[in-house]
Amino acid sequence: MDFQNIFPVWNQLNTIQKNQILGSLNAQKVKKGTLLHNGNADCAGLFLIKSGQLRAYILSDEGREITIYRLFDMDICLLSASCIMRSIQFEVIIEAEKDTELWVIPAEVYKNIMEQSAPVANYTNELMASRFSDVMWLLEQILWKSLDKRVAAFLLEESSIEQASELKITHETIAKHLGSHREVITRMLRYFQNEGIVQLSRGTIVILDRKKLEQLQNP
Amino acid sequence: MDFQNIFPVWNQLNTIQKNQILGSLNAQKVKKGTLLHNGNADCAGLFLIKSGQLRAYILSDEGREITIYRLFDMDICLLSASCIMRSIQFEVIIEAEKDTELWVIPAEVYKNIMEQSAPVANYTNELMASRFSDVMWLLEQILWKSLDKRVAAFLLEESSIEQASELKITHETIAKHLGSHREVITRMLRYFQNEGIVQLSRGTIVILDRKKLEQLQNP
Numbered sequence: 254m255d256f257q258n259i260f261p262v263w264n265q266l267n268t269i270q271k272n273q274i275l276g277s278l279n280a281q282k283v284k285k286g287t288l289l290h291n292g293n294a295d296c297a298g299l300f301l302i303k304s305g306q307l308r309a310y311i312l313s314d315e316g317r318e319i320t321i322y323r324l325f326d327m328d329i330c331l332l333s334a335s336c337i338m339r340s341i342q343f344e345v346i347i348e349a350e351k352d353t354e355l356w357v358i359p360a361e362v363y364k365n366i367m368e369q370s371a372p373v374a375n376y377t378n379e380l381m382a383s384r385f386s387d388v389m390w391l392l393e394q395i396l397w398k399s400l401d402k403r404v405a406a407f408l409l410e411e412s413s414i415e416q417a418s419e420l421k422i423t424h425e426t427i428a429k430h431l432g433s434h435r436e437v438i439t440r441m442l443r444y445f446q447n448e449g450i451v452q453l454s455r456g457t458i459v460i461l462d463r464k465k466l467e468q469l470q471n472p
Numbered sequence: 473m474d475f476q477n478i479f480p481v482w483n484q485l486n487t488i489q490k491n492q493i494l495g496s497l498n499a500q501k502v503k504k505g506t507l508l509h510n511g512n513a514d515c516a517g518l519f520l521i522k523s524g525q526l527r528a529y530i531l532s533d534e535g536r537e538i539t540i541y542r543l544f545d546m547d548i549c550l551l552s553a554s555c556i557m558r559s560i561q562f563e564v565i566i567e568a569e570k571d572t573e574l575w576v577i578p579a580e581v582y583k584n585i586m587e588q589s590a591p592v593a594n595y596t597n598e599l600m601a602s603r604f605s606d607v608m609w610l611l612e613q614i615l616w617k618s619l620d621k622r623v624a625a626f627l628l629e630e631s632s633i634e635q636a637s638e639l640k641i642t643h644e645t646i647a648k649h650l651g652s653h654r655e656v657i658t659r660m661l662r663y664f665q666n667e668g669i670v671q672l673s674r675g676t677i678v679i680l681d682r683k684k685l686e687q688l689q690n691p
Contacts, residue, residue: 263522268486268664280618311611313612313615313616314616315616317615317616319615329522334652338601340601340602340610341600341605342602342605342609343608344614367590368592369590371586371587371589371593374597378593378596378597378600379557379558381597381600381604382559383559383561383603384604385600385603385604385607386560386561386562388604388606388608389530389562392540392607392610392611392614393532395611395615396536396538396614397532397533397534409626432615468549469612
């Protein structure tokens with residue numbers, strides 16, 4: 254799989270722009286847990302994911318986390334190049350959730366091309382609108398949905414990503430995805446266990462009753 | 473004050489584009505309380521505010537509201553033209569908070585120009601990044617700040633907008649801005665009154681101790 258096949262506006266670039274990107278492109282392999290971008294202090298550039306999984310999250314002053322979106326094969330990460338737009342006034346952290354292969358387009362190279370090219374600028378708009386939509390979805394979840402529904406939705410999402418009913422995930426990690434506390438998640442999962450929805454053991458959650466989870470998620 | 477002086481990328485348009493905009497531009501005067509845009513069902517176009525105040529909010533299935541941003545003189549409202557980007561997958565409602573004079577650029581006209589013009593597309597990017605930043609700020613407030621801090625911040629913001637210490641606003645309206653319930657806001661304001669921070673009467677809140685509000689907001 255080549256970069257040219259993944260980058261959606263490749264065919265709308267001219268030869269000079271194509272050469273600028275290919276000449277500066279940086280292929281990387283990173284291990285699960287690697288921090289790829291840490292707030293506005295660094296401006297790594299645009300990430301194109303060849304394979305793997307990234308997580309973008311925000312951090313409170315007290316060290317609490319909440320996942321704002323996740324990216325998978327062939328997705329593009331714009332906010333790792335947030336310095337290319339001065340109106341982006343928030344900080345996200347981007348971490349590899351699995352071992353990941355990616356290409357990096359340096360921020361300056363992308364910015365120069367975006368300033369000249371309407372197709373690239375409009376494509377960037379669509380990328381930002383997608384991430385904006387993710388955050389609006391999250392905002393609505395937090396505002397209007399109770400935590401049991403959010404935990405149910407998260408377990409179903411994880412199960413779908415991993416294609417498995419047995420999830421290797423700690424309560425602490427779920428808390429960090431959902432912006433909650435470990436104790437609160439543990440209490441909720443024990444309630445799910447009492448209802449026969451999941452079975453808990455150390456570091457593992459087995460989904461026993463997918464239908465009940467789906468009913469919880471969309472009552 | 474002319475449209476040409478407010479629209480920031482006017483000088484980067486060519487003559488055809490300028491004529492397209494001027495030929496389709498629609499000047500409107502609307503009364504306080506007018507709904508200008510209601511979710512993705514309509515796609516009114518870009519609003520440029522000559523004078524007045526708009527509020528963008530979202531609505532839960534149960535009819536609860538929360539303000540996601542406000543716009544003032546010379547601001548531009550992009551999400552009233554959300555149909556121009558297919559990746560915007562959320563619905564906002566835009567309402568005049570005061571009597572407002574505005575220009576409307578029809579969505580189709582703006583979209584055509586944006587597709588051709590890198591400066592307009594990049595300007596649109598900055599607009600979206602600003603609103604995205606507003607929502608990220610709101611998300612952080614909701615996640616990490618307690619309601620007393622958010623009510624304090626809201627009263628200070630209102631006082632700054634109105635240039636007054638006496639605010640004509642109901643508890644119900646504050647609840648709708650903050651995504652809360654009237655009863656909860658009333659309880660909080662009564663606590664503020666007991667602490668000598670505000671004085672409450674029917675439909676009016678007088679700020680007595682601005683310093684204490686500021687300390688609450690930024691402890």
